[in-house]
Amino acid sequence: MKNPITPAEAVAQIPDGASLMIGGFMGCGTPYTLIEALVTAGKKNLTIISNDNDRVNQGIGRLIREGCVSHVITSHIGLNPETQKGMIDGTIKVDLVPQGTLAEQIRAAGYGLGGVLTKTGLGTVAAKAGETVHLNGEDWIYMPPLKADFALIHAAQADYTGNLTYQLTAQNFNPLMALAADQVICEALEFMPVGTISPDLVRTPGVVVDILVPAQGNRPIKPN
Amino acid sequence: MEYQEIIQRRTARELRPHTLVNLGIGLPTGVAHYVKHEDGVLFQSENGIIGMGGRPPAGAENPYLTDAGGNCVTAVPGAMSLDSALSFGLIRRHVDTCVLGGLEVDETGRLANWMVPGKIVPGMGGAMDLVANAKRIIVAMQHIAKGQPKIVPKCTLPLTADRRIDLIVTDLAVIEPTEEGLVLREYAPGISVEDIIDKTSARLIIPDVVTEMPIAAK
Numbered sequence: 001m002k003n004p005i006t007p008a009e010a011v012a013q014i015p016d017g018a019s020l021m022i023g024g025f026m027g028c029g030t031p032y033t034l035i036e037a038l039v040t041a042g043k044k045n046l047t048i049i050s051n052d053n054d055r056v057n058q059g060i061g062r063l064i065r066e067g068c069v070s071h072v073i074t075s076h077i078g079l080n081p082e083t084q085k086g087m088i089d090g091t092i093k094v095d096l097v098p099q100g101t102l103a104e105q106i107r108a109a110g111y112g113l114g115g116v117l118t119k120t121g122l123g124t125v126a127a128k129a130g131e132t133v134h135l136n137g138e139d140w141i142y143m144p145p146l147k148a149d150f151a152l153i154h155a156a157q158a159d160y161t162g163n164l165t166y167q168l169t170a171q172n173f174n175p176l177m178a179l180a181a182d183q184v185i186c187e188a189l190e191f192m193p194v195g196t197i198s199p200d201l202v203r204t205p206g207v208v209v210d211i212l213v214p215a216q217g218n219r220p221i222k223p224n
Numbered sequence: 225m226e227y228q229e230i231i232q233r234r235t236a237r238e239l240r241p242h243t244l245v246n247l248g249i250g251l252p253t254g255v256a257h258y259v260k261h262e263d264g265v266l267f268q269s270e271n272g273i274i275g276m277g278g279r280p281p282a283g284a285e286n287p288y289l290t291d292a293g294g295n296c297v298t299a300v301p302g303a304m305s306l307d308s309a310l311s312f313g314l315i316r317r318h319v320d321t322c323v324l325g326g327l328e329v330d331e332t333g334r335l336a337n338w339m340v341p342g343k344i345v346p347g348m349g350g351a352m353d354l355v356a357n358a359k360r361i362i363v364a365m366q367h368i369a370k371g372q373p374k375i376v377p378k379c380t381l382p383l384t385a386d387r388r389i390d391l392i393v394t395d396l397a398v399i400e401p402t403e404e405g406l407v408l409r410e411y412a413p414g415i416s417v418e419d420i421i422d423k424t425s426a427r428l429i430i431p432d433v434v435t436e437m438p439i440a441a442k
Binding site for chain 2: 025026027028029051052054055074075076077078079084087088094096098099100101103104107118119120121122123124125126156166167168169170171172173174175176203218219220221
């Protein structure tokens with residue numbers, strides 16, 4: 001059994017300089033509660049692996065605004081000019097990776113595989129991040145597996161063994177990251193007695209989840 | 225008709241019934257307004273849904289049902305939610321048509337649409353995966369931007385993929401990149417072939433028959 005702990009207790013285990021995978025896609029499925037706890041704790045020098053950097057001062061953008069981050073590995077920073085400015089000024093190292101490749105690099109680490117072979121990025125600057133190899137008569141880009149010290153993820157429901165369900169488009173990178181980090185911290189919207197989540201609905205097995213935290217409120221709805 | 229509507233109406237006619245289609249954020253998203261429900265086109269959004277519908281009415285938003293821009297959307301009956309690995313597996317192997325915007329397309333049909341070095345560094349998001357892998361790529365964009373042609377002899381911006389895209393739909397013309405070069409297929413109502421040549425810095429192949437762009441509702 002994993003008894004939920006407070007966000008502050010959870011992030012106290014994360015040292016400055018740690019690498020963190022953070023789930024979510026433009027704020028949907030993002031662990032807002034844990035992010036706010038990182039900001040409150042004044043973490044520094046973090047490496048953040050995430051789909052995007054959200055918007056200025058929102059979601060992962062909070063960590064950028066508060067100066068917690070020195071390195072990001074991500075596919076998109078287009079809606080966060082503060083990350084773009086950090087990249088141009090040299091205060092934040094930014095590695096841009098095609099989104100599908102990023103997902104597969106994380107999945108490869110989580111599934112114990114040696115990397116990814118993909119056509120995405122061949123003949124573009126993205127090829128420089130990997131190694132172009134010739135196999136069975138075709139060119140591929142090889143990208144290594146990508147792991148992290150911690151994964152911070154968001155779930156719809158958790159039971160007290162850590163079994164997780166996700167809701168609609170809030171899945172995105174969360175179930176992939178849950179397998180690819182040394183320590184997995186999950187904030188969940190709802191806690192369920194063991195046995196009440198149908199086995200068919202569990203998308204992340206509790207055995208990979210280390211720490212549970214109650215999410216403090218729903219994702220705020222932004223005007224379209 | 226506003227330029228966006230011309231491009232969206234014409235692009236909508238290119239989508240094949242009962243296929244999976246990915247629409248980029250911005251102008252391409254609006255293509256969905258001109259696709260009839262009975263055509264059975266399923267819109268896939270890379271953040272993790274097949275069967276994305278339009279915007280919900282105010283007050284009916286679900287904060288966990290969004291498009292790739294993080295904005296609230298709806299799901300049509302028969303929709304499915306997915307994680308990012310499955311989403312991109314579909315993109316690499318099963319998305320029929322992808323519609324996205326462009327900064328430049330050149331005479332070889334190569335597309336640049338993800339960065340302007342030193343100025344805009346948004347990141348490629350899912351664009352490189354889509355352009356490298358989807359079966360059919362349609363670039364839907366304004367013909368010129370800030371007075372400058374966007375259809376150019378050779379891309380000066382970093383490429384999105386080393387692949388010839390399949391069709392360019394603009395507010396002035398429909399152009400098909402081929403082995404031989406860029407072939408002008410259609411002109412927009414009220415636009416002459418000479419206007420198009422004048423506003424395109426790439427060389428255009430002008431076949432004997434160039435037709436008016438059909439942009440009425442199907």
